[in-house]
Amino acid sequence: MNNQTPKIMPVMMLTPKPRPDDRFQLRPWHGLVLIVVCIAASIPAAFAATDPGRASIWDILVQWMPLLLKGFIFNIVISISAMALGTLAGAALGLGQISLNPVVRKLAWITTQFFRNAPWLVLLFFAMFLLPFELKIFGLTIPLPDWLKAMFGLALPVMANVSEIVRGAIVSLPSGQWEAAESLAFSRTQVLWRIILPQCVKRMLPPWMNLYSILTMATVLASIVGVSEVMTLTGQALAAEGGRSDLLIPFYSFVLFLFFVYCYPIARLTVRLEKKFAVKT
Structure with a gap:
């Protein structure tokens, strides 16, 4: 009998592939770093040598803050209104892209591609x-103020992107869902509203929220056409202060801070929903 101890052959350990959850993701400290950078960028201007007879930069900024906050709220109102209108129109357009009628399907596809690939500023004009x-x-007589027309202009690209979100979510579902529903004698309308669309909601929610965040940041384009939102009011405030160059960085840093505080939680929630509703293959 051979009593020798068997030799253990060395085995090369394979490095496991990184999981999708190991990708770089936004963390709360990333937002804190950005806030610190914005504040640090405005410190040199805030403490720059100015005429002792004039008010300090901080006092001027505090004086204009209520007006700037009012303008930012107007940005949010425009974004919510444009998102609601674009979502309703985009959902109908997305369903049109999967219509069995070739004419409806083709018209919906052309409309989606046209507005999806058009510059937002051009649509706004x-x-x-x-x-x-x-x-x-x-x-x-029903007046159409500038902010209402700006809402319509921003709703057009939202409509096209929502259309693609709806179409993509429906197409991503396995074909067995349709076949199983048809075997139970469901009509196409019943299949869409009772089986397909309820499953698409969790797939559409993260990109829909990301689109809303992009739309919110794009509302500053309304300042170019004269809508009194936060960027327009910032320019008016700077003009009222005599065009002081030392006020540019603090004022625009404050506007940047407002958008960050509003949009960053949306981005964090979007990442969380993407992880929660991830489709396992």
Whole structure:
């Protein structure tokens, strides 16, 4: 009998592949670092040598803060309104892209691609200058203010992107869902509303939230067409202070801070929902 101890052959250890959860992700400390950078960028201007007879930069900024906050709230109102309108129109357009009618399907696809690939600023000018200033219906005059036309202009690209989100979510579902529903004698409408769309909600929610965050940051484009939102009011405040160059960095840093505080939690929630609703293959 051979009593020798068997030799243990060395085995090369394979490095495991990184999981999707190991990718770089936004962390709360990333936001803190960005805030510190913004504040640090404004410190040199805030403490720059100024005329002793003039008010300090901080006092001027505090004086204009209520007006700037009011303008930022107006940005949020425009973003929510444009998102709601674009979502309703985009959902209908997305369903049109999967229609069995080839004419409806083709028209929905052309409309989606046109507005999806058009510059947002061009669409905004399109809505501002081609829409009438007022509508007359049965002798009743309905004014269309600039902010309302800006909302329509921003809703157009949102509509196209939501259309693609809806179409992509529906197409991503396994074909067995349709086949199983058809075997139970469900109509196409019943399959969509009772089986397909409820499953698509969790797939559509993260990209929809990301689109809203992008839309919120794009609302500053309304300042170019004269809408009194936060960027417009910031320019007016700087002009009222005599165009002091030392106020530029503090004022625009404050605007940047407002958008960051509003959009960063949305980005964090989007990442969390992506992990929660991840499709396991």
